[in-house]
Amino acid sequence: MSFDAVIDVRNVSKRFGGLTAVNNCSLSVQRGSITGLIGPNGAGKSTLFNIVAGNIVPDSGQVLFDGQDVTGLAPHQLFRQGMLRTFQIAHEFSNMTALENLMMVPGDQPGESLVDSWLRPRLVKARETEVRKKALDVIDFLKLGHVRNELAGNLSGGQKKLLELGRTMMVDAKVVLLDEVAAGVNKTLLHDLAANIERMNKELGYTFFVIEHDMDLIGRLCDPVIVMAQGEKIAEGPMSEIRANAAIVEAYFGSPVEAD
Structure with a gap:
């Protein structure tokens, strides 16, 4: 585990019947970062995200939060320790x-x-x-x-997402898990939302772990970006490197992704 890792996922696996959703996956989220998690449908990223958030218990492996083993703890227990999650559909x-x-x-x-x-x-x-x-x-x-x-x-969809961000600020979260923050948000409010995430990170020191399909938003916010496929982590780095990796682009995005 890196000394600065606030979330450390160690050799986590999860199966649903005969389907292996997450396969011996390890990754970390560094304190003070905005770390993105991307991959095609069926890559296992949502399952892994739910394991970190306490919504799913892994079959094997560990999740450490701020150096403590929190594997299998419920979301409300993680909330008390400073891990908060926003949802694709706002829960106001x-x-x-x-x-x-x-x-x-x-x-x-x-x-x-x-x-x-x-x-x-x-x-x-x-x-x-x-x-x-x-x-x-x-x-x-x-x-x-x-x-x-x-x-x-x-409130509009974007305003509800901003309100959810505000709710994380009411308890000074150590890390905020952002689940599809761009979903249902128009471009103007998405710009405001992204700007506020950046401000919370730079001015207030918040750490974010982001799962998102909007590659432009990931490219703007996240460094590093972690790529999953077939239940495993296959790459990690700045979005410029991910976009430039022809094998990843072809295999996991289906077509070339133009650089910013």
Whole structure:
């Protein structure tokens, strides 16, 4: 394991009946990076991503997070340790405002306790004020102030993706898993989304692990890019090298990919 690896996947395999989805795969995500994971349909990347996120338990191998073995831990357990995931389809609380969605994220708030609400109202109020201030700071960072009081269910696809990014900022995640962040987002908001991911990485030190089909977005955001095929990691490097590898382009993308 590299000293700076925040996620380290070691010899992970997963089978579904007679199908081997992930075959003895090893890879790492370096702290402070935006690491991309790409490959054709059936490559095993979604299965591996779900194993890292705690949605699937591997048949063999290990997943280490921040140096600790977290193999088989559930998503809510990983959340407490600082690993957060966004989804291809945003999972907002549609009947709450954008601001309220953000304020819901931090766990163990005293207002969740009936006893604290009755006996320690000042503590409850102080914590609520603190959480609200942070939520407003996140909204300001993401430039969502114009929709902060709008019901989240009324937001556009791109705005919902921005809101999901904001939810990861409410708990200062060690690593954010981005699942098809470009899906359902128009080009204008996708540019804003990418810019905010870059800002979170460069200004706030967030680490991202990205699974994505949009090669232009991967090329803009990610270094390194990891390529999977037939359940195995077959290449890793900057997107310029991946695009220039004729064998990878022909075998795994079907046609030449032009360089940026």
